[in-house]
Amino acid sequence: MPTGCSDTYPRLIGDIGGTHARFAVIDSPGSPPTRFRTLCCDDHAGLLEAVQAYLLLERGLAGPRVAAFGIANPVEGDRVRMTNHDWSFSIEQLRIELGLARLVVLNDFTALALSLPRLQAGERRQIGGGNECAGRPVALIGPGTGLGVSGLVRCGNGYAPLEGEGGHVTLAASTPREAELIAVLAARFDHVSAERALSGPGLIALHDAIRQLAGAPPLALEADEISARAMAASCPWCAEALQVFCGMLGSVAGDLALTLGAFGGVYIGGGIVPKLGDFFDRSDFRRRFEQKGRFSEYLARIPCYVILAEYPALLGAATALDNALAGETGT
Numbered sequence: 001m002p003t004g005c006s007d008t009y010p011r012l013i014g015d016i017g018g019t020h021a022r023f024a025v026i027d028s029p030g031s032p033p034t035r036f037r038t039l040c041c042d043d044h045a046g047l048l049e050a051v052q053a054y055l056l057l058e059r060g061l062a063g064p065r066v067a068a069f070g071i072a073n074p075v076e077g078d079r080v081r082m083t084n085h086d087w088s089f090s091i092e093q094l095r096i097e098l099g100l101a102r103l104v105v106l107n108d109f110t111a112l113a114l115s116l117p118r119l120q121a122g123e124r125r126q127i128g129g130g131n132e133c134a135g136r137p138v139a140l141i142g143p144g145t146g147l148g149v150s151g152l153v154r155c156g157n158g159y160a161p162l163e164g165e166g167g168h169v170t171l172a173a174s175t176p177r178e179a180e181l182i183a184v185l186a187a188r189f190d191h192v193s194a195e196r197a198l199s200g201p202g203l204i205a206l207h208d209a210i211r212q213l214a215g216a217p218p219l220a221l222e223a224d225e226i227s228a229r230a231m232a233a234s235c236p237w238c239a240e241a242l243q244v245f246c247g248m249l250g251s252v253a254g255d256l257a258l259t260l261g262a263f264g265g266v267y268i269g270g271g272i273v274p275k276l277g278d279f280f281d282r283s284d285f286r287r288r289f290e291q292k293g294r295f296s297e298y299l300a301r302i303p304c305y306v307i308l309a310e311y312p313a314l315l316g317a318a319t320a321l322d323n324a325l326a327g328e329t330g331t
């Protein structure tokens with residue numbers, strides 16, 4: 001349905017992950033997003049109910065006219081089914097139920113990629129060396145509930161975001177120890193994808209595997225407990241799990257940089273790495289990123305950045321909405 005620009009405010013934007021649904025509103029043209037809120041997906045039966053809960057919490061907000069949601073799954077056609085959660089819905093039915101003139105739904109990491117050119121100084125921290133080359137491809141990877149992957153490639157005067165499922169590439173071992181750990185994971189999963197180790201559930205799986213190989217009894221810890229114990233150096237199994245996690249992430253990020261020729265930089269987002277602070281900076285991440293034999297010098301020139309912005313994917317959803325509406329109005 002064509003939508004004139006003047007009647008498209010307020011705009012609702014959302015970032016829907018396997019654990020958290022984050023929302024905000026843009027009240028008028030050119031104004032920054034406000035009314036940020038993070039809801040737990042498990043507290044709501046579906047996306048419709050989560051949006052309704054957000055709108056109820058934001059009493060006094062005029063009903064949004066249009067919306068864009070980045071969501072953690074491939075988006076192909078009208079039916080959306082989340083990979084790491086049980087929510088599923090029809091985009092068109094959700095649009096009608098929310099009374100929206102337009103609803104844009106895109107992959108959450110595609111949305112996050114769209115936000116990268118809008119990051120301010122201070123919203124990213126460089127890990128290791130390398131210099132960014134303007135106009136060259138940009139790579140994006142982020143462990144959270146799953147492992148999101150995307151990128152940006154130059155297109156005309158702007159950038160086009162990539163829509164793939166790179167978190168599900170096959171995980172390769174770079175050391176004998178990693179081969180042992182992957183063998184333990186292979187006994188549990190049909191396919192040991194990168195996401196099986198490089199995500200919150202993946203960190204738990206690595207910790208379980210390390211304890212199993214050590215003959216230690218199972219210990220159910222959440223991913224944030226594992227990283228807290230690792231950073232406090234209070235548990236050797238947790239410390240190894242987080243070290244292996246950072247090293248493997250370096251290898252997979254290096255593979256992505258090679259695949260894209262990502263001289264525009266490799267960005268690391270998601271809900272885990274930005275919380276690891278110094279531990280990540282001191283980890284094997286950058287060494288493993290560059291450890292690609294004859295291509296080590298090539299990778300040494302590519303900078304890596306941890307995204308520090310609090311709600312970057314929401315900005316990307318706002319950009320996707322701008323683009324969709326501009327396409328309809330020809331602006």
Ligand SMILES: Nc1ncnc2c1ncn2[C@@H]1O[C@H](COP(=O)(O)OP(=O)(O)OP(=O)(O)O)[C@@H](O)[C@H]1O
Pocket residue numbers: 016017018019020021072084108143144145146147148199200201203222223224225227228270271272275
């Ligand atoms: N400090 C931490 N250390 C390790 N893992 C953490 C930490 N904080 C959160 N996690 C894990 O990160 C995951 C949540 O990540 P995030 O906040 O990116 O969620 P999400 O946006 O819902 O995920 P996704 O977009 O990947 O579906 C959970 O698995 C959680 O256990």
